[in-house]
Amino acid sequence: MDNRLIPITKTVDALVIGGGPAGSSCALWLHKLGVDTLLVEAGDRLGGLQRRSPYENLWIPGVMGQTGEQVAEALHAHIVAAGVPHLLQTRIGNIRPTAEGYEVTFGTTRVLTKHLIVATGTKPNAGPFQPSDCVVIGPGHPMENLPVDNRKIAILGGGDNAFDQARFVLQRGAKSVTIFSRTTPRAQALLQASVPEVRVIVGPYTADPARLTVNGDRFDGFGVMYGFMASVPEGLNITNENGYVEVNRDGETSRPQVWACGEVTDYWHPCVTTAAAHGIQVAKQISRRLARTPATIPS
Numbered sequence: 001m002d003n004r005l006i007p008i009t010k011t012v013d014a015l016v017i018g019g020g021p022a023g024s025s026c027a028l029w030l031h032k033l034g035v036d037t038l039l040v041e042a043g044d045r046l047g048g049l050q051r052r053s054p055y056e057n058l059w060i061p062g063v064m065g066q067t068g069e070q071v072a073e074a075l076h077a078h079i080v081a082a083g084v085p086h087l088l089q090t091r092i093g094n095i096r097p098t099a100e101g102y103e104v105t106f107g108t109t110r111v112l113t114k115h116l117i118v119a120t121g122t123k124p125n126a127g128p129f130q131p132s133d134c135v136v137i138g139p140g141h142p143m144e145n146l147p148v149d150n151r152k153i154a155i156l157g158g159g160d161n162a163f164d165q166a167r168f169v170l171q172r173g174a175k176s177v178t179i180f181s182r183t184t185p186r187a188q189a190l191l192q193a194s195v196p197e198v199r200v201i202v203g204p205y206t207a208d209p210a211r212l213t214v215n216g217d218r219f220d221g222f223g224v225m226y227g228f229m230a231s232v233p234e235g236l237n238i239t240n241e242n243g244y245v246e247v248n249r250d251g252e253t254s255r256p257q258v259w260a261c262g263e264v265t266d267y268w269h270p271c272v273t274t275a276a277a278h279g280i281q282v283a284k285q286i287s288r289r290l291a292r293t294p295a296t297i298p299s
């Protein structure tokens with residue numbers, strides 16, 4: 001359907017795409033700074049990647065004894081309690097600049113916004129694999145749901161998540177865990193040392209997910225830990241050669257009044273605290289910009 005046939009449903013000052021720690025924090029601050037804001041999230045709850053994590057999050061200063069999931073739930077509750085306008089289960093597909101502003105259309109809704117904030121984070125990199133009952137992509141809940149008891153598990157990848165998940169799989173009673181890493185593992189030395197019982201095979205390998213074999217050796221399950229890749233809505237052309245959104249020090253992209261924050265920008269140390277802080281910095285910049293001059297958006 002031609003987007004122009006859909007009537008404009010809403011006009012806002014700032015539309016935040018993605019309700020993880022970066023987008024939720026950005027929307028919360030914008031709202032509290034008096035900016036007319038709409039937060040749009042593809043999932044059915046806010047909290048982003050933290051929803052995948054059943055593990056205790058030990059890394060947020062001042063927040064203790066909470067799992068990732070609980071951190072996500074607290075973020076969700078905060079946005080609701082603060083009255084930040086938001087839409088769930090709404091995936092932003094296409095965005096285009098217009099004379100009136102950036103136009104974002106989803107389903108039968110068309111929103112015009114002066115400022116657009118991309119906080120769409122990352123998703124686990126599946127490489128050539130498809131998820132199945134025996135093949136899990138990325139860390140967290142999906143791995144925890146993989147049956148491992150007395151089974152032989154192969155983990156593909158050599159980063160922190162590969163070694164972390166190997167440890168959890170062993171704790172859950174796996175018979176053996178083998179990590180296959182094409183290059184020397186990049187995981188922190190401490191993490192590698194924490195799983196001495198794991199076999200690590202370095203070098204090229206051929207993994208067959210249908211037969212569950214790696215280099216011909218049969219396993220009962222695969223965990224694919226190939227890192228994460230940026231999730232970027234189409235239509236903006238703001239990504240660098242690695243597929244992440246390029247921003248300046250203020251968090252603004254090469255497109256005027258299009259901003260990005262959190263992991264989608266390949267933040268130098270991605271975690272909940274840095275993602276939230278980045279979202280807040282962007283919110284402050286936008287509120288300053290709006291206070292200084294009314295936004296004008298080139299067509």
Ligand SMILES: Cc1cc2nc3c(=O)[nH]c(=O)nc-3n(C[C@H](O)[C@H](O)[C@H](O)COP(=O)(O)OP(=O)(O)OC[C@H]3O[C@@H](n4cnc5c(N)ncnc54)[C@H](O)[C@@H]3O)c2cc1C
Pocket residue numbers: 017018019020021022023040041042043046047048049050052053054055056057058059060068090091092093119120121122123139140141231232233261262263264270271272273275
């Ligand atoms: C298993 C696991 C454990 C972790 N443990 C920790 C930890 O202990 N401590 C810590 O600090 N960090 C941890 N992290 C990392 C932390 O979760 C991330 O750094 C953080 O969530 C990044 O926040 P973000 O807002 O940039 O992106 P995300 O959390 O990825 O949020 C992006 C949001 O955007 C939404 N979205 C994407 N595309 C669209 C679209 N087109 N339209 C609408 N919405 C969209 C997604 O659904 C998602 O909710 C962990 C991550 C994982 C996977």
